[in-house]
Amino acid sequence: MKTVWSFTLRNLKRYYRDMGSLFFSLLSVLIVVALYIFFLTDMQVRSIQSVIGGRDAIEPFIHAWIVGGLLCIPAVSVPLVLLTFKVDDTAEGIYEDLIVTPVRRVYLMLGYILAAWIAGFAMTCLTLILGEIFIVVKGGSWLPILSVLQMLGIAGLTILAFSGFSFFAVHGLRTHSSLMVVNTMLNTLIGFFAGLYIPIGFLSDGVAAAIKAFPLSHAAALLRRIIMKPAMNRLFSQIPIDAAGKIRQNYGMELILGGHSFTSLEMLCVLAGFGLVFYIASAAMLAKTKVRE
Secondary structure: OHHHHHHHHHHHHHHHOOHHHHHHHOHHHHHHHHHHHHHHHHHHHHHHHHHHOOOOOHHHHHHHHHHHHHOHHHHHHHHHHHHHHHHHHHHOOHHHHHHOOOOOHHHHHHHHHHHHHHHHHHHHHHHHHHHHHHHHHOOOOOOOHHHHHHHHHHHHHHHHHHHHHHHHHHHOOOOHHHHHHHHHHHHHHHHHHOOOOOOHHHOOHHHHHHHHHOHHHHHHHHHHHHHOHHHHHHHHOOOOHHHHHHHHHHOOOOOEEOOEEOOHHHHHHHHHHHHHHHHHHHHHHHHHOOOOO
């Protein structure tokens, strides 16, 4: 394990000394924050207000909804940036030098993924802290410590699952141009699958079903159920039960697919299963990797 840890530290140092990597891994977060500050918050508030009236209880609800979705972005984008170091190593011939050494290939895989998880978890924690400050400044309340720990646990599982997915996605890439294409595609889709740009309930049935089937929407739903609980209790105490249920579905806290409403345990299993599939696939690909002569 000493080898794994040494390789992990090497990748972490590369990430934190590169300000460009730090900035671009959080670029999606900054874009979404800017969109909601200048354009989208009032639109969401007016959408709910047109149905139930009032405003005071709606704004904290929307602010918590935004932060809950935002947490999904560094949980996916930061590990992806860390795992691009494997492509850099491949392009520069470093990776092929490593796999002909006595070091087992699985240790190299663990070194990349552990670094991705640590950096992703650290940046997600930072996003949560800033998000909580934003919610409180906007009139919301601090989360209880137990709720914070639950959110960190869900975030940790999400990062672990998508680190496996990202490793699989970049494993076969050998050039920076191909990496740029994959990176751009994934970073663009994160916001949609987390239901950040447009709430799931406002999309067509087919698009909404595709988003609900992707595990990132399950992570977003789990995080939102916790961080939005104080705001939901306040808002839903003022409206009929049917209206509350519709809002939960529209804003991605309740995922119903094919007539089935996912429980929190089922969502956690979806995330864990998703990650496990890609870790197994990545290990199989790694074992079959041949050194070019």
